Amino acid sequence: MTRKTGAIAALKKLEADREKLNEKQRELEAKAATELGRVLLGTGVESYSTKHLKRIGMALGKLGEERALEQLGISNASATK
Known part of the structure; x- marks a missing residue:
């Protein structure tokens, strides 16, 4: 029984870790978009x-x-x- 409970707990932890990684990815994508925008502003492509x-x-x-x-x-x- 311990193995089953251990696997369930491991799956729950994996899901929580995955959500944290997804949130971190969204944050980094937003920062990257801001960086790209700053590079492109003033080049003419903003039009x-x-x-x-x-x-x-x-x-x-x-x-x-x-x-x-x-x-x-x-x-x-x-x-x-």
């Missing part, structure tokens, strides 16, 4: 529609950083300025 900005971001993400810079004609040296 893009949400739908198109998301599509552009997804396309750039699929390309990867180096390829995206190359496709946009931006050299690494000028990208860090």
